[in-house]
Amino acid sequence: MLKITNTSVTAPPPHLSPSSSSTTTTTQKNLLNHINRRHLLAALSFSISTSHLSIPVADARGLFQMPPPRLTNQYYLVRAGESEFESLGIINTNPVAKTSVDSGLSEKGKKQIVKAALQLKEMGACDTGCWIWPSITQRAYQTAEIIASVNRISRSYIVPEYSFLDARGLGAYEGKNLEAVSEVYASDTISPRNKPPPIDDGTPNESVADVFVRVTQLMSILETQYSEETIIIVSPDSDNLTILQAGLVGLDLRRHRDLSFAPGEVRFVDISSIPAYKQPASAVYKCRNPPICN
Template identity: 75%
Template structure:
């Protein structure tokens, strides 16, 4: 009877009386087979059409016959289309805003002092009732607030009024932070008009810096953040309703300007009042036009005119 070969790696001893250092023999790894086996195992779990397939039930299905998940591509502004419905909400007035003070330092964003003021709570309840009137959560919805105290408080009020489970609140840790206004931190709210005057000149102009940890963000900086947020939402959800809750107006105005193709320098024209709710109408997205290079045809290559 043939002996069963030892598993790899195996140890070979050259002599029983004078043992030498053990020699290790390792069988070469067939990478292609390992990768094919791995792909065949995990691919079914990413398939929307064959969720019941698994490697135990169908061990001999070639990889080429297994379904492949569809990719949506990179998100761009303005988008070609949107996969979800979006409601944009600015949180109600904060305690700092009630005092007429600018506060955008992320260090204080979870502070109780950064929560909703008495007026802000009333504004947020009105916003929640407005969402209910608009049927925002009739077929369930996801609420994406900034982790900033006032925005998260607003999300909880919206969820309570609209009968949404708290597990559907997805706190966003950075993309929805209030726009950092640098050296304007602690100044009067009326000073924001000076920042908007700079925005009209160029979306790349930053507020003057400060050394207390408050970022000084340009419109272009915020545009990058909100584009990244939309990329996540459009990838994570499909045919869902998402309520975006921002602690300030600029996140929302820059986002809306990007979605409709408005010159970012003019974002302040779309300003949100505290507690304001806005449904984003997909019909406001400009019709996608192919670039000239995609329309160019050569009738008689290589002679083109």
């Protein structure tokens, strides 16, 4: 801390008149006060500028990156059960119809999710409470309701997600047979930036990289909004989850299909490694800049 000392004031010379002496003394006192105030302000400024150095600063989370060095929360990934469209073998990814009853769970899909909900219960996912984040897509939201009911979680802990978890838009493949999606995945293995052919009915044609941006934004929100919580992410399709998990573990995005989710499948997020039963048989691709590797 700076030490403030008074500056002595010299008496006026004897040849000065009393009035001149008085004026000079007043001027010197004003100057002294000004000097003291400047020293005081300087001392205070120095004290304020250095005082924060002794105060612990909380660790900043910063921007969310893939793969992340750590996760603040625990995550479970759940693919919605089979939908009515899937039971008919039809590709349905147009977001216009995502809240339609026709996009809901089939009877088989409902059974798949009851099983998934019981599996989450056995895993203790919601033993100390959990948040369920489903896509607003009908089949995903129905999935969330069943999970909440079986695990005795209040509906107030279901947080519908309106865009980041939409099913991957497959463009011109909309309405085609489900088997045609294999052509999309073949294209994905060439480059994560390849898009399905476009269509003019409002269905997006999204590349793997497009979906990667969406799910990264979702994780950024979750990691910012919650801390030390358990979150169950419910997606209407597999691609959101495979691309998300590939990003989290640093897997080449061209290989996201190797992490495929079956309808109703539950998976705990473990960023330390790729599940052995899903790992590629050979390390053909070496990713030098995960998850963008080409």
